[in-house]
Amino acid sequence: MTGDSTTAETADARSEGTGATGERDESDDGVTRRSFIRTTGATAAAGATVAAGSDDASAQAQTYRFGGEVAAWHGRAPPEIEGETNPSVELQAGNEYEFWFENLDGAPHNITIQDAQGNVIAQSELIQEEGATASVTFTATPQAAQYICTIHPTTMVADVNVTGELEGGQGGPSIESLALVGALALAFVSPLLFALFLFSRRSDGTDEAAVRR
Numbered sequence: 001m002t003g004d005s006t007t008a009e010t011a012d013a014r015s016e017g018t019g020a021t022g023e024r025d026e027s028d029d030g031v032t033r034r035s036f037i038r039t040t041g042a043t044a045a046a047g048a049t050v051a052a053g054s055d056d057a058s059a060q061a062q063t064y065r066f067g068g069e070v071a072a073w074h075g076r077a078p079p080e081i082e083g084e085t086n087p088s089v090e091l092q093a094g095n096e097y098e099f100w101f102e103n104l105d106g107a108p109h110n111i112t113i114q115d116a117q118g119n120v121i122a123q124s125e126l127i128q129e130e131g132a133t134a135s136v137t138f139t140a141t142p143q144a145a146q147y148i149c150t151i152h153p154t155t156m157v158a159d160v161n162v163t164g165e166l167e168g169g170q171g172g173p174s175i176e177s178l179a180l181v182g183a184l185a186l187a188f189v190s191p192l193l194f195a196l197f198l199f200s201r202r203s204d205g206t207d208e209a210a211v212r213r
Contacts, residue, residue: 112148113136
């Protein structure tokens with residue numbers, strides 16, 4: 001009787017231990033599962049936020065301001081061209097820009113973006129009242145070579161220097177595009193990674209159980 005009682009108590013202890021371990025493993029799996037989902041979800045959301053922020057930033061055109069008279073263009077803003085006569089401007093391919101000017105002398109003026117062959121890329125309206133303003137908005141491309149008043153092309157003309165390549169060109173995809181692709185890829189593969197993770201944990205549990213036996 002004593003031997004049977006001892007055997008029964010030992011079996012109960014093993015059963016209780018296995019149950020406790022099972023609850024602990026289940027709890028650990030639950031915590032790990034939640035942590036894994038939170039981490040991958042946060043990473044994907046961060047990537048999407050970076051992409052959206054980049055898109056918003058690129059959607060806002062940077063403005064260059066000039067005063068225009070027959071003698072020359074006079075730079076006003078941004079600071080790197082302020083006070084300069086016929087200042088060269090440095091642009092980034094694919095970004096949007098606004099070239100704004102005020103008529104300083106009442107002569108007819110416009111502001112035109114041209115390529116190296118003199119072809120018009122973008123052009124403002126013609127204004128001929130002192131104090132009147134006009135502007136042209138365009139996306140910078142490597143073809144842009146100068147900004148000019150086509151009424152006074154020998155005096156009101158300056159260089160446009162564009163660096164980089166347009167998206168899809170030799171310069172490759174933009175940073176925002178890469179961020180968005182990365183976020184989408186992570187969201188797609190996360191369930192697979194998690195399944196592999198759970199499978200590996202179960203395999204480890206099976207091996208441990210085999211060792212205990």
